Amino acid sequence: MIQLKRLLENLEYDCIQGNEDITVESVIYDSRKVISQSLFVCIKGTAVDGHKFADEVVEKGAVVLIVEETVDVPEHITVIKVKDTRYALAVISAAYFDHPAQKLKTIGITGTKGKTTTTYMVKSILENAGYKVGLIGTIEAIIGNEVIPANNTTPESYIVQEYFSKMVEAGCDAVVMEVSSQGLMMHRTAGFVFDFGIFTNIEPDHIGPNEHKDFEEYMECKGLLFQQCKIGIVNCDDKHFEKVIENHTCKLETFGISTNADLQADNIEFTVEKGILGVTYDLKGLLECQVAVDIPGTFSVYNSLTAIAICRHFKVPVEKMKKALKAAKVKGRIEMVKVSDDFTLMIDYAHNAMSLESLLSSLKAYQPTRLVCLFGCGGDRSKLRRYEMGEVSGKLADLTVITSDNPRTEEPQAIIDDIKIGMAKTDGKYVEISDRKEAIRYAIEHGQKGDIIVLAGKGHEDYQEINGVKYSLDERVLIQEILEEISR
Template structure:
């Protein structure tokens, strides 16, 4: 593609590069740059891509797109915002794939993954659509599974992925959109038929610094969609939606919401309620337990309505959907009188949700095993300790993904939330040993909630991901015990 074609829609401040030159690809990491590519220098939080322009040029970059002029001789294109430019480059390079499909996005602190899976099932089974999915657990093209490293890919990779979905015949794409992705322009230029807001509770303050900034990042989505389906019961919704440029559609349990849940019934086997919309009452049943599932179901029903699917048709699909991996997922423990489940809960509200759910059906003790991620918001650590003390009957504090922090230091931040409370707890730093401890000390009727890893099959330590699948750990230990 010629450089001038690649730059369509981008405001160029100055340039020395030949606009007629052919560009083979776009790169933004000098370590992977190949001859003939356009290298995009972006400012990051740990590094600045402008410092690697010389390496990209040495690797054969045909030209450089940058905000600051290169300090080494190189054909360049100077722009005001490299991140937004990268998003437009991706759309141009791959032929604007998002424009050819119906796009749906979900944002919020908790519930994004479950919401996308439920909406994908409804679109496939009630509308006969072929659906691409982009999210935390995995990416999917129909039933084909693709690996993923982050909730929302970098903009150029996102456009590549969406183009692959278009080429595979997908008519719809359902995706999780993180606050990072919105703040860092990873979805810049993508327009959505429907945007969904689940909830907002403390998380990612290491990045956003304040809850207001966190909320405002989420709000960017509703500047770029046709219909905004939002949680009317969430206290942040008013701020989030006040500047929305879309049609607003609310859901909740309170009077006044466009779509309401009434006659709610919760059990170990799932949730049941009546969905009330326009004076119609439709019975809803979903086989995933937890009070939070009422909201995860309402938002899907609202989004499906916005996409032309009736509540009645959605209800038929929801009655048969399976569990989502890593979300209140029961691990087989054959012959044992206790239950082990895995959940991705890694924020205060997420931990509260899963432990409240377990407390509602556990015949014995609610046992909580959890840690906190390193290099992330430290202020949530004692809060999670306090929540565990409030809702669990026994707590095992351990390591999560310590990243570049010392696990003991992270645990020390958690313990003030537990100290001085009546709940008994132990600290077992090694997560595998902590799981073994829970199994060794399990009592009949106990529900052991392994919180924080969910779908993840690794533990990240000093930038290295070590294989760790909690399902395998439980199965191997039980087999060893005979």
């Protein structure tokens, strides 16, 4: 049990009914989970308004309601009115779990691209230096030995605080987390101050009816992180970075390739060794050394620079940083799978035109014999994405292998036909093989010396969704099966 006043101590509110001098058993924001002596937060969601469940949750035993608008409940129920119940949930959750963020070094990374890879790089470097690090991100949350699959890039504020609390219990020193613009807009990271807030880059994305109304709002929401951290670390090469940090309240540091960055990458070289692509560069400014990363592309320079900019604050020796970066791997993010010394095979999550274009453009810089792109598109999603991805692959890849992704309730061939409409705008060569395993087999069996083969779209996913059923499909497993079948 916990005193209500203690939960409300960092919140502006009006007690419009009932008594503040009571205790509560739990903090709940899902009406289906209410139990006796609950505090229930009435959240206005995109589909459901929690205020409509006021009577129902009182019947189930809720004794406190946190509201934005008037509710009609019995007089003995305590009703606390606040300006924003999402913000209130974050502040109350932090107090409910006894402010766990204060017992951790907290690192929040925002940006259109690079968040996932950078969080794993930071975790790798810090753990290599002896820290115990929790992680919250797009793929999963990692708390000690516990791995929890993710539903959102940034979970609801109550879940964030619950994870922090578990990390403290597990003996973690730090947490690194992806912070989405939606998460910032919806106050999922309110209730505490990050030790470090990081901005990687920004491009038009997540703009639509259920996300951001326009690019201006998207930038503004990214910038909220720099009003909620002690030290801001930002990519000064991004053309929008000054807009993103416009209202910052933190101390700022910069990284980038430009000479005015506090931490600069210079003399960048792309490397190829036995089918493994990478980058090397000279680090200058706040730290000086040579860095090598076995992940290709200019974005790998930025991701590793970001990780170094963060980890230097943890007094990690340069040699340990270099060793950890060399070993850092992220499932489904430019994940190279060794199948031959002659050509490179990789798995990547690129599942829209922007991410696919960025990936293929970066790989062309390695001057492959052929750039081969295998991908499909998800069913029950915009057809525009299919046309765009077909056009991007047709323009940039030497060969496109069009296959199935998650067809959901659509016919795989209908999706492939849509992709071909985009392909038709280009001179790109393609083959179509609906069965994804057979498509991968084709790409491997026809691999030529010096090729780069990209399996795009599935990334970290280990399933294929067909007519509402998720079937097991992990591309790493498929590749091993194919190699064994070929060797037999």
